[in-house]
Amino acid sequence: MYGLGNQALNVNSVVGQHANLEITNHGSDWFYAVCALMGLATLIFMGMAFMKPKGERIFHYITAGITAIACISYFALGSNLGQVPIQAEFIRPGNRWTRSAGTREIFYVRYIDWAITTPLLLLDLLLTAGVSTPTILITLLADEIMIITGLIGALTQTRYKWGFWTFGMASLLFIAYQLLFNARRQASRLGGDPKRTFMICGVLLLFVWFMYPIAWGLSEGGNVIHPDGEAVFYGVLDILAKPIFGIILLMGHRKTSMSQLGLRIRDRSHITSEKYSPGDIHRDGVHSEGPGENVGGHPSHMPAPQPHV
Ligand code: RET
Numbered sequence: 001m002y003g004l005g006n007q008a009l010n011v012n013s014v015v016g017q018h019a020n021l022e023i024t025n026h027g028s029d030w031f032y033a034v035c036a037l038m039g040l041a042t043l044i045f046m047g048m049a050f051m052k053p054k055g056e057r058i059f060h061y062i063t064a065g066i067t068a069i070a071c072i073s074y075f076a077l078g079s080n081l082g083q084v085p086i087q088a089e090f091i092r093p094g095n096r097w098t099r100s101a102g103t104r105e106i107f108y109v110r111y112i113d114w115a116i117t118t119p120l121l122l123l124d125l126l127l128t129a130g131v132s133t134p135t136i137l138i139t140l141l142a143d144e145i146m147i148i149t150g151l152i153g154a155l156t157q158t159r160y161k162w163g164f165w166t167f168g169m170a171s172l173l174f175i176a177y178q179l180l181f182n183a184r185r186q187a188s189r190l191g192g193d194p195k196r197t198f199m200i201c202g203v204l205l206l207f208v209w210f211m212y213p214i215a216w217g218l219s220e221g222g223n224v225i226h227p228d229g230e231a232v233f234y235g236v237l238d239i240l241a242k243p244i245f246g247i248i249l250l251m252g253h254r255k256t257s258m259s260q261l262g263l264r265i266r267d268r269s270h271i272t273s274e275k276y277s278p279g280d281i282h283r284d285g286v287h288s289e290g291p292g293e294n295v296g297g298h299p300s301h302m303p304a305p306q307p308h309v
Contacts, residue, residue: 006032008079019085022105027228031078034235038071041243048250055267059253062124063246066117070242073113077231082109087157088223105227106220110234111151119143121241124249125179125205129187129198130261139178146171154220165221169213176206194261197252201245208240 008028023031042064049060076082085103119140126136146168153164179202187198215237219230258265 006078008032012080015081016083017085019083019103019105021088021103021223021227022083023080023227023231027231028078028080030228030231030235031074034239035071035074035078037239037243038067038074041067041246042071045246045250053267054269055265056258058127058258058263058265059124059250062120063250066120066124067242067246069113069117070238073109076109077107080105082112083107084155086155086220089157089159089161089221090223104220104223106154108151108155111147111154114147114150115144117242118147121205121245122175124246125198125201126183127261127263128194128201128249128253129183130190130194131183131186135178135182139175142171142174142178146175150216154216161221165213165216172209172213175209179206190261192260193252193254193256197249197256200252201249204240204245204248208237208245211237 006025006028009023009025045060045064045067049057049064052060073082083105086106087102088104091102122139122143123136126139149164149168149171153161153168156164183198184202187195187202212234215230215233218224219227219233225233
């Protein structure tokens with residue numbers, strides 16, 4: 001029924017409602033190319049993980065998870081799915097880029113991706129700096145607020161969308177403050193490779209992340225650029241924010257050990273069933289993990305053993 005080549009727009013035009021202004025085949029091709037790149041990055045990061053002992057893979061797993069989710073999200077984008085038409089606040093009839101658009105295609109799938117992956121990116125960086133758990137939690141909360149207000153603003157048809165954008169900007173400024181002051185001070189205390197990796201990745205992250213509200217203002221917000229232009233703008237940012245950030249971070253962690261960062265990773269893969277006596281098996285067939293709330297099996301008042309590698 002359909003010929004060769006990218007048929008996503010034809011096939012999926014029957015799904016859901018469609019906006020006056022949507023991506024063309026060029027936009028779809030670009031999204032699929034980024035999808036492939038994210039998939040490749042995931043394979044590379046997982047390959048790099050297997051070259052590390054189990055207890056030293058936390059950054060690899062987080063980073064590969066980020067690109068894996070982006071790969072799926074870009075598959076949806078390339079297929080013109082995960083979108084909804086929204087009446088634009090500014091209709092620009094004579095504009096050569098936007099033509100006469102009443103409604104604009106808004107990809108809400110991006111925000112689902114970002115709601116999962118941006119906290120993970122921050123986690124990568126904050127664990128590198130060795131900051132406290134409360135600082136991590138409050139920074140991730142601000143991040144979720146930023147993404148959700150961005151989504152609500154993008155779905156809002158009136159000028160009130162800019163109110164949500166402002167809340168998102170306030171959250172981004174809070175995140176920047178945490179990175180520039182709290183996390184930087186903590187990373188400096190660690191010194192050496194963690195400090196250097198934090199500095200390089202932190203500068204990259206802040207520079208790239210401040211571009212997102214600009215892209216939003218020109219696309220979902222102001223309806224200034226065509227959805228194909230939006231695809232390229234966000235796509236370049238996403239490549240810098242995920243695979244490029246990820247490879248720099250993982251290379252920076254080649255020689256760092258988890259204990260250097262104050263991380264205690266439990267690796268129980270060395271435990272074999274012979275080490276359990278029959279009494280360790282509960283009636284429901286579940287292995288006992290030992291006393292106390294610490295699943296690692298050592299009493300909580302004693303220092304934890306170092307991870308086995
Ligand atoms: C929005 C609009 C509301 C105001 C602000 C925004 C910032 C978004 C950011 C997104 C980062 C995304 C990343 C994706 C990686 O693939 C939601 C656009 C401040 C910073 C890193």
